[in-house]
Amino acid sequence: MSRLIWHQAVLQNMFDSVIAVDTRQRIMLMNPAAERLLGYTIKEIQGQDFSEILTLENSEYRNEIRQSLQTVLETGQHEIFTSQTEFIQQTELNSKNGGNIAPLYEHPGKIMGALFVFYNQNQYLNPGLCSEDLEKFIVRSPVAIALFDRNMRYLATSRRWIDDYRLEDDNLLGRSHYEVFPEIPNHWKVTHQQCLAGSILRNEELFPREHGEAHWINWVIQPWYESRNTIGGMVVLTEDITDRKHLEQENQDLLEQLVAAQKIESLGRLAGGIAHDFNNMLNVIQGHVGLALLDIDTDHPLHQHLTEIRDAAERSTDLTQQLLSFSSREESKPRLIELNQSIEGMMGILKRLIAEEIEFVWEPESEGCIVKMDPSQIDQILANLCVNASDAISGIGTITLKTVNREFDHEFCKAHPDYLPGHFVMLSVSDTGPGIDPATQARIFEPFFTTKPQGKGTGLGLSTVAGIVNQNQGFIRVENQPGSGSTFQIFLPCRRDGKPLPYLEPAVRAPIGTSEMILLIDDEPMLAKISREILLSLGYRVIIATSPREAIQMMLDFKGTVNLLITDVVMPEMNGQELYHALQKLQPNLNVLYMSGYTLHIMAEQGITSEENSFLKKPFSRNELAVKVRQVLQQSRAS
Known part of the structure; x- marks a missing residue:
């Protein structure tokens, strides 16, 4: 680029003497007329200081030209010199000159040098x-x-x-x-x-x-x-400049990917905080529902409503965990599931996600739709695709949800490179919307790309779906007919010989305590209160605190033995592990059960792993809390 600019500069007004200098006033190029004027070739003086080469009879005039050059380089303004004097040269050519100095720009706003033009008045030129x-x-x-x-x-x-x-x-x-x-x-x-x-x-x-x-x-x-x-x-x-343009585009693409990655990282941090608080509230809901179900007969009219609340809270827990998995790259927990059963369990929620005037059609495959993946991932795929399908339909329309067993051999895949060989369960979501134009279809799986109005979409839905499908060795196809709707086809590997785990109803009776004393600390007062009520219903004695400082003071004031500390991990003042070590100094045989709604990598930063028996993931049910408490207490007695 700079070479092109220098050549362009040299060609200006070629019949006069033209000299180009850089910002340090070094001679870069000049035309043949300037070589004759100065008595040097460009090879002899290129890179030398212009003021040293400019030898004039009148020293004041030379200083004037130097000052004009400095002004041009600093301000970008043109300078005109009209005085005339004789050049002292090694050649016989002497010339009376006037001229001007103009700035040379590398690009708008950046001066790369200056251009001298000496008007040659000699008659013999x-x-x-x-x-x-x-x-x-x-x-x-x-x-x-x-x-x-x-x-x-x-x-x-x-x-x-x-x-x-x-x-x-x-x-x-x-x-x-x-x-x-x-x-x-x-x-x-x-x-x-x-x-x-x-x-x-x-x-x-x-x-x-x-x-x-x-x-x-x-x-x-x-x-x-x-x-x-x-x-x-x-x-x-x-x-x-084609290569340069391609490089600029690649740099722009990398910059957009970096911005997207930074957005995802920020989303992860935000999701972690929100999910922690949301999990606490879900825990409160599950705790109250669990206690209420203990006191009501199964044939009571309210029993079914309470069961629905419990199931919805559990579904919300799964979706929250999947959001955390997406943002923090936590490992999923895949298991064999019957896809149709999983979809039917989600049907009530899906119907509430779409507009009332849209008909929802479910066409399941007869049998054999067994896949291995995290059940919450199925929920997230369905939620994202059905919401997008609903948003695509303006007014009355139809969304069709379908499962079909498909098999592709290597010959078919050679002719269709976007397919993979093997046995698959195809989950498809079709809508009767206007379809997707080709330019949009090429970008629909990009993170943060959305065609929805501002505030109506994040651009993460389809990129999340693509990530889940790739993680489970599947693939996605989009069949699109502009004006007639679109169909998203999710192909997941089929496990025909597998046996999905049956759904187990929560146990009616949970392991109970024998009046052991428990100190429970949670900085969310509502959760601390309901956890206390659950533990009391299980036969334990309980004292609660909502801060580490309050817990230490309670331990100092309590005259008896505390058998178990149940503490949140991330709290103000100190974390759960630090609190446990502080309380151990007061009661060396104290046992501990950690609980948290934060992600696994945050737990690891606190020195705690989910594989330990002394960790309970929020939100938890009454039964889960009962089982975990007994495990910790019995383990301490065995040791």
């Missing part, structure tokens, strides 16, 4: 010689340059111009540019006329080439002069 120098310069130039007269006939071209545009140089000179390129766009003809009127123009443009190729070209067009006031034609410089 032959314009024909300058024209010859210009033609030689163009022919030898390593960039694509062409010299034209006012009728756009070729006067000279560089070898690079010939090669770049695949031209025949033996019959090019003297021919019209419009004859060589008969399909040239009209806006280029307008640009040529502007240049011949005295304008210097530049731009970047995408040009079609042979065989359907397209190249990005950076171009500069400027007039050349037969005399001081007569334009003889124009000089055109072009540079193929």
Whole structure:
């Protein structure tokens, strides 16, 4: 890019002496007229300080030029010098000169140097010689340059111009540019006329080439002069910047991926905090429902409602955990499940997710739809696809949910590269919306890409679905008919010989205590209260605290033995493990059960793993709490 700019600078006003310097006032390029004026070739003085080469009879004038140059480099303003003096040179050529200094820009806003133009007044300077120098310069130039007269006939071209545009140089000179390129766009003809009127123009443009190729070209067009006031034609410089454009696009893609990754990381942090608080509230709901179910007969009218609340809370727990898994990359917990049964268990929630005027159709495969994956992942796939299908339908329409067993052999997959060989269960969600246009379909699985209005979608739904399917060795296809709707097909490996685990109703009786004393600490007062009620119902004695400081004070005030500490892990003042170690100093035989709604990697940071018997994941049911408490107490007695 910079080489192209320097060549463009050298070509300005070639019949006068032209010298280009960089920001450190070092000579970079000059034309033959300047070489004659200074008495040096460019090879002899390139890179030297301009002020050392500029030897004038009048020292005050030399200082004036130096100061003007500094002003141009600092401000970008043009400077004109009109004084005349004699150059002291090694040649016999002495000349009285005036001229101007103009800034050279690498790009708008960044000055890369300055351009001196000395108006040569000598009578013996032959314009024909300058024209010859210009033609030689163009022919030898390593960039694509062409010299034209006012009728756009070729006067000279560089070898690079010939090669770049695949031209025949033996019959090019003297021919019209419009004859060589008969399909040239009209806006280029307008640009040529502007240049011949005295304008210097530049731009970047995408040009079609042979065989359907397209190249990005950076171009500069400027007039050349037969005399001081007569334009003889124009000089055109072009540079193929296709590779640079591709690199810029790759950099932009990488930047967008980085921004997306940072958004996901931020989402993970936000989800972790929200899910922790949400899990606490779910725990309160489950705790109260669990206690209520103990006190009500199964044939009571409210029993069914309480059971529905319990099931909805458990479903919400699974979905919250899946959000955490997506944002923090936690490992899922796959198991064999019967896909149709899992979908039917989700049906009530799905119908509430779609608009009332939309018909919901369920067409299950007869049998054999067994897959191995985390059940909550099925819930998340269904929720995302059904919500998207509902949003795609404006007014009355239909969403069809279907499962089908499919098998693809290697021959089929060779002919259809987007398929994988093997036995699969296809889960499809179809809608009767307007369909998806091709440009949108190419990006629908990108994180944070959404066509929904601001505030109506995050752009994470389909990217989450794609991530889940890939994690489970499946694949996705989208069948789309613009104007007639779209179908998302999820193919999951079928485990025909597997036996899914049956759904087990919660045990009616939970292991009970024998009046052991438990100190329970949770910084959520509502959860601490319901946990106390559950433990009391199980036959334990309980004291509760809502902060580590309060727990330590209770232990100091309590005169008896505390058999078990149940503590939240992440709390103000100190974490659960630090609290346990502090209380151990007061009662060395104290047992501990940690509980938390945070993700596994946050637990690991606190020094606690979920594999330990002393850890209970929130939200938990009455039975889960009862079993875990007995495990810890019995383990301590056995040791």
